[in-house]
Amino acid sequence: MRHPDHPTTPSAADVLGPYLREQAACFLRGLRLHREAPADGGTHGAEEATAALRHAARRISGTLRTFRTALDPAWADHLRTELVWLSGTLARERAYADRLGRLLEALHQLSGTSLPAARTSSPPPGDGDRERAALGIGAARAGALLERRLTLARTRAHSEALQALGSSRFHGVADAVALLASEVPLAPCAAAPATEVLYAPAGLAEQRVHTAVASLPADEAVEPYDEARDAPWHRTRVLLRLHRYAHEVVRPAADPALAGAGHALDLHRDAAEAASAASAAARTPRIAPATAYALGVLHAHQRHEVGAARAVFRETWPYAAAVTAP
């Protein structure tokens, strides 16, 4: 597999092959764990197995996308589509569970039920306490409403994930990944040095993130309550993830700054989706005004968290924001 002219320089195949084989092995291990977990679902083991499957599926599909030129392109495109479908399907159950947890925690915090010590040491009850008590009633109802809605969505997502894992489509994916674990379908150019074949696409993935970050709205212009402006942030999150995976392939050490910035964009996405869930719940017919009020408070609170996540991303992002494409 060594390039004849560079006997000591690793070829693209030397770099890409072991990475993809390792991720394929992780995928298969996750699948085995999932089959061994109790069938009634919702257990810790099944969740961990699903997380491992998603984790590997995202890395394989990201690698197939970024390094497509070093691989058999028809095979890469097909498997990538299938892995994106799979990881999306598997992610939903967990996303609904996390969203409910985030919203209930925020309601708890906003309605002050989590602050009994602080309240007993406070001055005599005033307007604040009355507001808080009023919010408390609505918060309890809003919490119950969100729990009903998101638990239903989660249950559906769980069934869909189980269906997906039992489908012939999934068996096709599993077979393809099993093959990948033993042999990676490479393009002829993969015999050339990694520096020639892999660095350019990895650099392009990095450049895409820089361009996306540079085109994010300037700090002062940020209006975190304007959901219509979330899209460039979500796009940046996806591009940063692709860059991180490409970085894993071509560099020996992980970059903790990239992980930190990625985490801030994950929180951004979580807060934005939680805000949407609060606002969608408020459109439930015939809810009490107190419930709607608490959902409005919750919506604004999560949108504020969106703004906070953007600030954290800006602080975490290790490169000058002015890097733009020529």
Place this chain on the structure above:
Amino acid sequence: MRHPDHPTTPSAADVLGPYLREQAACFLRGLRLHREAPADGGTHGAEEATAALRHAARRISGTLRTFRTALDPAWADHLRTELVWLSGTLARERAYADRLGRLLEALHQLSGTSLPAARTSSPPPGDGDRERAALGIGAARAGALLERRLTLARTRAHSEALQALGSSRFHGVADAVALLASEVPLAPCAAAPATEVLYAPAGLAEQRVHTAVASLPADEAVEPYDEARDAPWHRTRVLLRLHRYAHEVVRPAADPALAGAGHALDLHRDAAEAASAASAAARTPRIAPATAYALGVLHAHQRHEVGAARAVFRETWPYAAAVTAP
């Protein structure tokens, strides 16, 4: 009026007398302007006149409080009580008008009707737009509800202010201030140097602010959604105002840092009261859930502004936060 032993040192009377006479003259000028303004109220001239009256009344009552020992104490206590009543009564109309303006502006901003240019340049309509449209309906209703409630409160406050200005109680205050404009009822000690008589009480007023600021909750512990914790901030605002007025008396030049910090605490109070108004409106019986939802968003948004005002105060406050009373 000079102290016999210090012919070149100004006495307390030399400092306090001119300041109080000047503020009394401002009060009387405001009163004359108010009488000359059209009787149907709500005009710019009447508003300006009321602002001048409040401005002078606050400065006189603050001075009577801080420098009580240099004044006839029974007279100072009585006039101070009357001026506090008067400035409180006169402040309410303006406060309701400002609160309504602040809330309508925030609703406008939150429901996005102020961002047509930004929206046309946005990507195709997504969840954000739907949320925004849903918020828009509730925002319009919430705006109408707030307008009804706060206009009613403002009209009542206007009538009360007019009644107060026509009352015998007010005529008593006006007579006392007219007397003050010509002669300040001083204590015998006011003949001593200002440095001996006025600096200690002015220093105490300053020390009270430092103590109050030092006992404000630490930045990290701040929970801007917890209205029960506003009280120390409001107390600091009042103490800072007293300190600013005492500073005006004993120092020739104004301290712009004190004015900036005071402005941040004014914004803090305004946002906290606007949040309360939103939450009180949400307790109106039989409102639509969409209205309550928008009021909830508005409440959280104003509480977020409370947090922002605290941050600005901390940045503006020119002294180390660690200054504490021994």
